[in-house]
Amino acid sequence: MMAVGMNLAEKILARAAGRDEVVPGDFVWARVDLALANDLSGALAIREFHRMGADRVFDRDKIVLVPDHYVPNKDILAASQAKLLRDFARQQQITHYFEVGRMGIEHALLPEEGLVGPGQLVVGADSHTCTYGALGAFATGVGSTDLAAVMATGQVWLKVPETFRFTYHGSLPPWVGGKDLILFTIGQIGTDGATYLAMEFAGETIAGLPVNARLTICNMAVEAGAMTGIIAPDATTIAYLTGRFQGPLQVPVADADARPARTFQWDVSSLEPQVACPASPGNVRPVSQVAGVPVDQVVIGSCTNGYLEDLQVAAAILRGRKIRSDIRLIVIPATQRVYLEALRTGLLEVFVTSGAAVSTPTCGPCAGCHMGVLAEGERALATTNRNFVGRMGHPTSEVYLAGPAVAAATAIKGCIAHPEEVLS
Amino acid sequence: MTHIAQTHRGRVWKFGAHVDTDAIIATRYLTSQDPEFLRAHCLESLDPRFATEATPGDILVGLDNFGCGSSREHAPLAIKAAGIHCVIAVSFAGIFFRNSINLGLPLLECPELAREVTAGEELDVDLSQGTVVRVCTGRVYRVPPYPPFMQQIIAAGGLTAYVRKELEARR
Ligand code: SF4
Numbered sequence: 001m002m003a004v005g006m007n008l009a010e011k012i013l014a015r016a017a018g019r020d021e022v023v024p025g026d027f028v029w030a031r032v033d034l035a036l037a038n039d040l041s042g043a044l045a046i047r048e049f050h051r052m053g054a055d056r057v058f059d060r061d062k063i064v065l066v067p068d069h070y071v072p073n074k075d076i077l078a079a080s081q082a083k084l085l086r087d088f089a090r091q092q093q094i095t096h097y098f099e100v101g102r103m104g105i106e107h108a109l110l111p112e113e114g115l116v117g118p119g120q121l122v123v124g125a126d127s128h129t130c131t132y133g134a135l136g137a138f139a140t141g142v143g144s145t146d147l148a149a150v151m152a153t154g155q156v157w158l159k160v161p162e163t164f165r166f167t168y169h170g171s172l173p174p175w176v177g178g179k180d181l182i183l184f185t186i187g188q189i190g191t192d193g194a195t196y197l198a199m200e201f202a203g204e205t206i207a208g209l210p211v212n213a214r215l216t217i218c219n220m221a222v223e224a225g226a227m228t229g230i231i232a233p234d235a236t237t238i239a240y241l242t243g244r245f246q247g248p249l250q251v252p253v254a255d256a257d258a259r260p261a262r263t264f265q266w267d268v269s270s271l272e273p274q275v276a277c278p279a280s281p282g283n284v285r286p287v288s289q290v291a292g293v294p295v296d297q298v299v300i301g302s303c304t305n306g307y308l309e310d311l312q313v314a315a316a317i318l319r320g321r322k323i324r325s326d327i328r329l330i331v332i333p334a335t336q337r338v339y340l341e342a343l344r345t346g347l348l349e350v351f352v353t354s355g356a357a358v359s360t361p362t363c364g365p366c367a368g369c370h371m372g373v374l375a376e377g378e379r380a381l382a383t384t385n386r387n388f389v390g391r392m393g394h395p396t397s398e399v400y401l402a403g404p405a406v407a408a409a410t411a412i413k414g415c416i417a418h419p420e421e422v423l424s
Numbered sequence: 425m426t427h428i429a430q431t432h433r434g435r436v437w438k439f440g441a442h443v444d445t446d447a448i449i450a451t452r453y454l455t456s457q458d459p460e461f462l463r464a465h466c467l468e469s470l471d472p473r474f475a476t477e478a479t480p481g482d483i484l485v486g487l488d489n490f491g492c493g494s495s496r497e498h499a500p501l502a503i504k505a506a507g508i509h510c511v512i513a514v515s516f517a518g519i520f521f522r523n524s525i526n527l528g529l530p531l532l533e534c535p536e537l538a539r540e541v542t543a544g545e546e547l548d549v550d551l552s553q554g555t556v557v558r559v560c561t562g563r564v565y566r567v568p569p570y571p572p573f574m575q576q577i578i579a580a581g582g583l584t585a586y587v588r589k590e591l592e593a594r595r
Contacts, residue, residue, distance in 0.1 A: 041496070070455060126494075152591060
């Protein structure tokens with residue numbers, strides 16, 4: 001068979017597997033550059049690590065442990081799990097352990113801390129690990145036992161995925177961002193439209209987006225079933241990494257004759273803000289089709305839209321306005337640094353004076369952990385990434401997903417709204 | 425890891441498409457790793473009877489994209505804790521699939537069968553032959569075997585046992 005060129009994802013996996021070439025469908029044992037666990041997945045991973053008979057981690061500098069789901073500790077069980085992670089980090093002298101007050105939601109924190117960079121193989125015991133593809137890494141979610149194996153040996157087993165390439169044309173209209181682009185995409189291909197695949201995002205629209213929007217896009221690749229999302233590093237990526245990324249810059253480049261298994265092209269220059277309706281991230285409509293649906297709670301935060309730029313968008317709409325009196329708005333900056341910057345630049349004051357609750361960084365309501373769990377029959381609109389049955393609380397509660405602009409407008413009107421509705 | 429019977433007759437619990445791991449075990453229960461606790465809340469938002477009425481040896485059947493969403497390993501752990509022999513579906517989500525391989529929960533991708541079977545009926549599963557028979561019709565369905573790479577992990581008794589052996593060999 002004639003050798004065919006390798007796509008970006010294949011290039012990175014070939015290097016990590018120590019091979020000249022891999023083709024989609026190959027199974028490989030690959031060397032991991034960075035491994036991640038949180039308070040939920042970490043507890044199981046530590047148990048399996050001990051069951052494997054391991055006593056030392058393969059490299060204390062290449063493991064990142066972030067308690068973020070149930071912290072600050074929600075209850076005694078949550079406190080025990082967070083303690084398990086902390087004790088393990090101390091005992092193994094893990095370099096990158098992030099304590100409450102110095103942490104952030106894992107997928108927002110790792111890029112910000114300069115821990116992930118292009119060409120790396122990153123695995124995390126959390127499905128949204130695919131976020132780091134935004135910086136040109138091959139990053140994928142695995143289970144706790146996988147993570148235990150990585151902590152013990154530095155290696156993970158992977159099936160090399162095929163690549164689908166998604167190319168977007170045109171620049172996005174006002175109030176439309178990365179979240180709308182990825183919701184639109186999942187709406188088009190479905191929640192199993194990219195199962196086992198690498199989704200490569202490309203085109204002039206992507207080139208014009210800042211890193212936070214790219215992180216949001218790659219974050220939700222798993223909602224289409226993908227192993228990872230990936231964006232070829234460009235000048236924006238390099239500018240973000242400069243002075244931040246701690247490792248050597250090895251920018252992966254796809255072979256000139258690489259061919260994705262499928263390609264999709266969309267002109268998004270007139271894309272409306274998008275909303276995913278209950279109870280699937282693939283149940284996507286333009287906001288005009290769901291406008292007017294009343295909600296009880298709005299959440300702005302998570303690893304999808306908890307970045308400073310997201311808070312800026314929300315604050316631009318909320319400034320000088322009040323949240324409707326019967327609505328709760330919860331704003332959660334994704335990391336301590338985002339929190340501090342939002343404080344310094346007056347964004348937190350905008351939120352508080354508009355009537356919002358502002359929380360310390362945590363996953364909190366995103367997965368129904370704490371800090372905004374929904375009661376029976378309640379409805380929320382959130383900038384998070386999943387709206388499965390019961391995701392934010394009671395099994396009869398409902399979650400709509402949108403970007404920060406629609407979220408802010410919805411908090412003001414009390415029902416799902418296009419930002420222009422409250423600005424005019 | 426518990427031994428998995430290669431030939432087995434079991435009763436079907438039937439679910440639909442896109443059964444996500446939040447539905448299999450909600451995040452609010454993930455402060456526990458106790459299999460008995462996880463079992464007691466397994467699939468409760470989709471069918472509250474499952475936790476109390478599922479008996480060891482039963483078979484779970486779903487449609488497309490079974491196990492989508494979160495990477496929580498508590499999902500296959502909860503299913504195993506309920507004594508489920510194997511899961512049959514039209515298709516499985518990626519991380520759920522690898523977690524199940526690692527934990528030794530057999531998954532069978534068999535679209536036709538998954539669509540046709542109904543709740544409560546019985547199936548004869550032969551894991552080594554890769555066949556499933558609907559007892560009510562006698563029809564035999566073939567399931568493609570796992571790739572040899574995965575079979576090594578399964579044969580070792582799951583990923584924990586696989587790595588334990590490897591670490592021992594290194595010493
Ligand atoms: S914010 Fe939500 S999606 Fe992101 S890591 Fe936390 S629970 Fe998962």
